Amino acid sequence: MSKLKAKASPSEDRSGTMVGNGVLALSPPRLLDGLPTLPDEADIQTLRPQDPGPPSQYLLKFELDAWGSYQADYDDLVNKGYVPVTVLQVLLNDLTVGAERSFPMPRDPALLFPITLEVPQAFLREGIFDVSYQHWYEDIHNKTLSPNTPVRIDTTAPNNQREPGLRGPSNIDQAYLDGNNQQATFLVDLWPDVRLEDQAILYMQDIANIGDVAEFPVLVNAGNQAQNPFEVSIAAEHLRNGQFLVYCRLRDRSGNLGPRSNFLIVSISLEAGVETYQKPLPVSPYVTLWGWINCESLFSRTKPIPVEGLPFTVPGSQNNLLAGDTVELIWQMCSDRFAERPISPPYYFPPVLVSAEGANIGFRIHMNLVDQLIIDELRKNGELPENMEGSVRVGYRVNRAGVSLGVSTNSTFVVSLLKPGNTVCLGP
Template structure:
């Protein structure tokens, strides 16, 4: 260690503001100083590499340096004359260089025991400060108790005499407490790790541990707690219990003397195998699994050595499920349902993730012991909006598809024949490239067309499908359903059905309408509606029943067109053009249905037609009557038309309008 030097000639003022002793260095790898320590402990993990030392407070005088002047910092180990590391910094500089660091070579750390670290700052060449205050570090390479084995564990007299029994655990909180006699160099944060080892000897993980606190140094017993569950898990027989002493530097002492302990307990499960999730056998639980009969479930296989009253508590994603209380009637494997609210908890409809599935076993007041874990990937995401009705595949938040028939939306007729039928739907929110929309048609087993979302497509863009005519035509006349699936590569969901009326084969053979009020007896009013029929009460038109062509739910549209003359070639009276709809009941389809056509204007206006002065034409007006059948299950037909002459004209009297 060099002696402190006087200021060099020519630098009298600059050294005056430099303190004579600088702040001690800092060693980042050192453990915090405890009350029973006189030096900072360097843990074993830091003893095999160079030890970083930091100057944490800027020395004085740096502000007076000229640009380009060099300051040297030398780091010293113990009382050695030469520095173990030298670092330089060029002016100008300030607090931005803090912490300023150097290293103690790993070779120096090979000598155990306390050491001192200092540094010297030479502001400019030949102008060193005094040595800094030192920091003491302890290179601790020796375990507690001078690294010698210590005495065996002391167990309660009853355990040493009778072993560990059910009765003992029942009255002692389901645990066995053993003590360790204090060792001579006991220190704060020393750790005692205890082992419970079946004979013959084998290496195990520690089952009990205690960290030394001040109360132990003050005389409190050092106790190791062997929990009943740990004892049960290892079964019955003869065991040795021992411990290792470990100091806070990481030094582990030799094994203590062994204590022999006998265990004589009611048999209990030793292994708790992980539950099985059959739906995850393909690597993933998805919406298809959730929709399958019975939904998602986990299976708990037989657990050996159970006693009546033992409790098995299943968990899914840390959510408790209904417990299973064992009795002799229990069958294996036990099936535990994972309902939708539990399966979807955790946001798996938005982001895929992994779930921990496991169960615990508990007997009496003992601590619950967990099974081996089962990690289950879950992905419930979809293309399009999340379905509030999940796991139902039909999402009412998806827009329905529209079939663009030539004659109207969601109607396909012979006018569409021979070419693909177009279908459209607005694209859902937040579309992702690569997602697919698959159009389904009627009972066709596979998609009839598919659209793959492209980069740049946005919500609301029109998605277009085409249905080949060869697939449409076999439907004939029927109402079929069209919908589409969305697919994100993992899960599918579908839009609601759109009913499509397919009428590509006309219905023929429909009977013409009948007029129950009209007589055909050859008399002067034969075939006419005239005043004798009281037409102001309305004119009846009957649709004949037809058990072959008509059915409940079919729609009849009666067409009535009045003409200002005796034939359908006469001008149409616009006010009399009307369609009267009616949906048939089962009885009406079989026996027929009667429309009553209102008098005004439908009967009145054609009934007032008469010859002009000096002419005999037109003799009267008429109505042309027919109907259209729209089948509830698809199909359209038209009846033949009938001409109904109408006259309200009376000789030498005003027309009959129901007013007299």
């Protein structure tokens, strides 16, 4: 009888099973759609992401280099009319998964191998696991276990899917660029699970055009992997005038995209004649720069905030506004006292026409809107219901003959909707 009929012991070495005087040497499974291994991955291949969404199937290509010294025996069996059927079984962490697959063996093994096997979708999950397979001939049951191939499936965005912290300049002009190597630098808190080829992507959205968003990705490499905070810099030639909503997201090389960071409002003024205007001034007896609006001011009978809204003025004479200019107030709710974490998109007031040179322009922010945003948006963003505090950031832009002349710096005021005893004030 042929040496192919010798049975293998389950305890034999993974590197091969003795069959008579020949050795059935199985190759480890070779991962299809695997990303190239990087130095910080300990020789563990990561599954290439499927498009769209998470991987729907996980394909492994197996090459069985099993002919070697007993090729003559196999040929002898085939010549005598015995055609063995080879059987393959996938294992995950040494446990069988999915069904066995059987293949009649042709005279020329190149007509069969390599064979593609799949790990069933039900067994896919986040983590690192070992993939192997068993090989045997039907009716002989000489099972041989291949070596393992470690594989990583990554479905978690960097920073453990938490939002990153972002800091950076609020105003960028030529003096800033001259002192910063002709680039704008933003700082991202280094995420604890940083890996090579992660990306920190900075987004700059033109406040004047919500569809105008530029992306500036920076790749993690060996030179910046330990940089804390992580720097994302934009060269001066990519900057243009205007006011921008800036935020950051983290993405890994498996395609997992994390949540957005806090928002920054950044004013860019680089050309001659482009101005940065004075901040809008609150004119309420209850509100000054870094002042407070609270329940007492909402309900006070002696000096109530007018029902038509909280008044602001834009200083016209100091800003050299001309008749025919238009001024557009912009405001945004934030979940912190320092106006660093916006929780709403910017809100734009209808443009107001400057009717006489040097005149102040008046606006009102309606308190019922501020009240509603604090309560609804803080709850929506996971804040504790009793923590009903936030801030409002207020700015404006000036246009002349349809062309933007510049934007102001921002005024910020704190809003607290707590009554004594930490109970919530539900509005005016």
